[in-house]
Amino acid sequence: MQNLSNAIAERIGGNIRERRERLLFAIDELARRAGLEEHTLWRIERGTMTPSVLVLVQLAAVLECRPGDLLQGVSASLGDEVQS
Numbered sequence: 001m002q003n004l005s006n007a008i009a010e011r012i013g014g015n016i017r018e019r020r021e022r023l024l025f026a027i028d029e030l031a032r033r034a035g036l037e038e039h040t041l042w043r044i045e046r047g048t049m050t051p052s053v054l055v056l057v058q059l060a061a062v063l064e065c066r067p068g069d070l071l072q073g074v075s076a077s078l079g080d081e082v083q084s
Contacts, residue, residue, distance in 0.1 A: 008074055010047030012056075015070045017045040019063045033062040 020030050031041040035058055043049035051059070053067070060067040 005050065006047065009044075009050040011073050011076075012051060012070060013045045013047040015072055016041075016051075016059055016063070019065060019070070020045075023063060025062075030059070030062060034058045 020027065025033075027041055027045070028038050030036075031038040034041070034055075036055065040049065044051050044055070056067045056070055060070055063070070
């Protein structure tokens with residue numbers, strides 16, 4: 001179960017980081033705009049912390065996407081872990 005949680009957190013964090021970099025935001029800028037502490041966003045992007053739904057909504061608003069866009073690929077991560 002822990003491996004599954006890690007896979008999900010890593011996928012979400014990677015999606016957030018990719019979107020942030022595409023929009024040329026520094027991590028501190030995105031954190032400030034989303035109302036988060038920089039270290040919290042750092043942990044989310046690295047997959048050591050899973051964001052709440054509220055945090056996903058806040059990040060999506062700043063990243064100009066839907067919250068679901070930040071979950072892209074999570075289903076694939078679930079399938080990989082269930083088959084293992």
